[in-house]
Amino acid sequence: MTITRHETMIVLPTERPWTIYCAYEHKVQMTADAPPETIYVGVCRLTDVYRMGDGNRNSEWQGIFARGGQVLIRIFATSTDRHELTMLATQHMRSLPNIPRCNLRGVKTRGRGRAVWCSNGEVYPNQIDASVRTGVPQSQISRVVNGYAPTAHGLVFRLAKPSEVTG
Numbered sequence: 001m002t003i004t005r006h007e008t009m010i011v012l013p014t015e016r017p018w019t020i021y022c023a024y025e026h027k028v029q030m031t032a033d034a035p036p037e038t039i040y041v042g043v044c045r046l047t048d049v050y051r052m053g054d055g056n057r058n059s060e061w062q063g064i065f066a067r068g069g070q071v072l073i074r075i076f077a078t079s080t081d082r083h084e085l086t087m088l089a090t091q092h093m094r095s096l097p098n099i100p101r102c103n104l105r106g107v108k109t110r111g112r113g114r115a116v117w118c119s120n121g122e123v124y125p126n127q128i129d130a131s132v133r134t135g136v137p138q139s140q141i142s143r144v145v146n147g148y149a150p151t152a153h154g155l156v157f158r159l160a161k162p163s164e165v166t167g
Contacts, residue, residue: 010075012046021082022046023089025100026055027072028064036072039064040102041093043085046078060102115160116145123160130157 012020023043027036040061042054050073055061065071076092079085093103116130117123124130127145131138140152145159 010046010078018045018047019080020046020078021080021085022049022075023077023085023092024049024073024075025092026052026061026102027074028069038096038100040100041089041096043082043089046075049073049075055102058102060105064102115165116141117158117160117164119156123164123166127157 021043022045024041025038026040026042028039029036040055040058044054052071052073055065055071077085077088093099114127115123115125116127118130118134120134122130122133124133127138127141130136130141134141134153134155136153136155136157140149141157143149144152144155144157150156
């Protein structure tokens with residue numbers, strides 16, 4: 001057994017610690033001679049940051065760690081306001097020399113099997129497929145499906161009813 005010592009400190013209130021969110025980044029040394037590269041920037045509850053749930057649901061992240069490995073988790077902000085942290089994390093991500101590869105290419109793998117109906121008369125196996133075939137970004141399809149927007153690129157999307165799914 002190898003012991004690795006670290007010096008990390010975070011101020012966390014003892015009352016209701018689950019109400020604190022953090023903005024963080026995952027860094028990985030991709031090659032032996034290169035410095036660690038930021039591969040993912042995200043926001044989650046501070047109590048969940050070491051579970052790496054966001055990364056584990058990201059296809060690009062899963063590919064990097066398919067055979068195991070080590071990830072450096074750097075927390076760069078905490079707050080009770082998740083929305084403000086999300087905006088800060090987005091600014092941080094855009095300030096990096098390159099958009100982190102998992103934010104750029106990774107797709108969420110959870111929920112892939114939920115069929116999506118589109119007002120163009122088609123039913124797609126999932127949001128990603130609907131995005132590829134219609135040219136509408138998956139994030140905008142998700143906003144419509146979840147009721148945050150009425151349309152995306154003039155199209156209406158919703159989860160397909162079982163009777164609409166063929167197969």
